[in-house]
Amino acid sequence: MVADMGGGDVGSGDRGMGNSAGGLSIGRVAEATGMSVHALRFFEREGLFLRPIPRTSGGQRVYDQADVDWLLLCNRLRDSGMPIATIRRFADLVRSGPGNETERLALLRDHEQAVRAKIAELTADLAVIQDKVRTYERHLREGTAVGLWAPTPPA
Amino acid sequence: MVADMGGGDVGSGDRGMGNSAGGLSIGRVAEATGMSVHALRFFEREGLFLRPIPRTSGGQRVYDQADVDWLLLCNRLRDSGMPIATIRRFADLVRSGPGNETERLALLRDHEQAVRAKIAELTADLAVIQDKVRTYERHLREGTAVGLWAPTPPA
DNA sequence: TCTTGACCTAGAGTCCAGTCTAGAAAATAG
DNA sequence: CTATTTTCTAGACTGGACTCTAGGTCAAGA
Structure with missing residues (x-):
């Protein structure tokens, strides 16, 4: 279980990702979700995230805990047989906000x-x-x- | 578009398959098992039957009830997640007779x-x-x- | 600084389990 | 007999869900 993020000893600016603001590198998200980094990039290409994943100045993805929580739900859906296309429809609904x-x-x-x-x-x-x-x-x-x-x- | 069939009409024993000896055409087996005829031929290519399926003089497959029973078990195994490769290993074991x-x-x-x-x-x-x-x-x-x-x- | 190791993109490749095609011959219904 | 339907083969193709490659760039430790 690599999920703690508690008492933050903040460095300074947000260089890098081993920081306190909940910034997680793709590798750490892979660990936390059991998915491969390839699969995470694939997920993003397929439009399965609830938001555009932000990047560092150098272009590397910065995830947060909400992304991980969403991925954990996605894994439940996928493992229980929901096709990617349906997960995408669900993500689209969530993304398009309240009302649906x-x-x-x-x-x-x-x-x-x-x-x-x-x-x-x-x-x-x-x-x-x-x-x-x-x-x-x-x-x-x-x-x-x-x-x-x-x-x-x-x- | 019926081409002439020359003289090759050699008299043969078993015409047709709606007969008494339990002979079933591929179409009937497809109906009985819920599989497509394509899938049945695929199954055979993959070596998943317990015996070589016999043919009529005209080259058409003749199944019997034991084949259907085996297919129904295969469907249970497949539907419950057993890969084709494992079903083949099981079929190989059964085919190689008692002792295993x-x-x-x-x-x-x-x-x-x-x-x-x-x-x-x-x-x-x-x-x-x-x-x-x-x-x-x-x-x-x-x-x-x-x-x-x-x-x-x-x- | 240097050197790993983690990360980037676009796109190709893999695996599974069939599914479909084409063209021809065989069986069956009328 | 004719027309229609079924079956035959070999092999190409599909779709889903990744996985891997090549050729770099970025970040962090000694």
């Missing part, structure tokens, strides 16, 4: 249903797999071959 | 654990998403903006 909360809610509710459905499907798949596992266990215990796939299964 | 049941069991157990882990992850993701949904619902009910992503989130 109903749309954002609808999008999230749709995804919630999709996740519930996926869990249900996996649970059904799991039952089938467990059944196979139990069949093999019984076979190995008892030396029978009933219910196993044979090279040339009995008609 | 321990390996097959290990493969299935590993996948069982993977599916359990995925369900756990999705359940955690779902909690986060539900939380967001509830936040938006409250916002829309009460007209507050607490906890919502703003275009420029408060530092």
Whole structure:
């Protein structure tokens, strides 16, 4: 967990990024989110951030904690099967400010249903797999071959 | 555009596939499994069947119910996240006959654990998403903006 | 200062799991 | 028999989500 940013011993101006104002380099954000720096730049190209990520005078990206929080939410959405295109639509809605909360809610509710459905499907798949596992266990215990796939299964 | 077919019409035994011996055309198997005929040919190229699929004298594939059953299991494995390469390893084990049941069991157990882990992850993701949904619902009910992503989130 | 190591861009490449195409032959319905 | 539908092959193509490359620039420690 690399997330503390508490008592700030401020240097001076904002040169560099190991500072107190919440400025995080791309590498630190990668660590904090588990994403690769490549993936972070890809995310930006795809318009998935809620704001244009600011740069240092030298052109390097400076993130803050809100960016990290957003990325952590994005990871939840992505890991649970939301396509990048949909995350982008959500980001677009958030970016365009208040007034479209109903749309954002609808999008999230749709995804919630999709996740519930996926869990249900996996649970059904799991039952089938467990059944196979139990069949093999019984076979190995008892030396029978009933219910196993044979090279040339009995008609 | 029917070209003449010369004299190559050698008499052969099994015409057609709507017969009694359980012979199924690729189209019927596609229907029965929910896969496309393209996917079925792809599956075969990838060596995922338990046997070489036999052909009619005219070169068309003839499946049987055991093939369909195997495909239905494959679909469970695939849908639950098993990569094609792993399904192929499993098929290879089954094809090479008795004696490797321990390996097959290990493969299935590993996948069982993977599916359990995925369900756990999705359940955690779902909690986060539900939380967001509830936040938006409250916002829309009460007209507050607490906890919502703003275009420029408060530092 | 010098030297690493982190970072920059644009764009090409990778992997997975199919999907689609073209042109031809086979099966089936009328 | 004819027309329509299905199937055949090899191989090119797709889409999603990154990942990596090349050729630099920037930042920080000894």
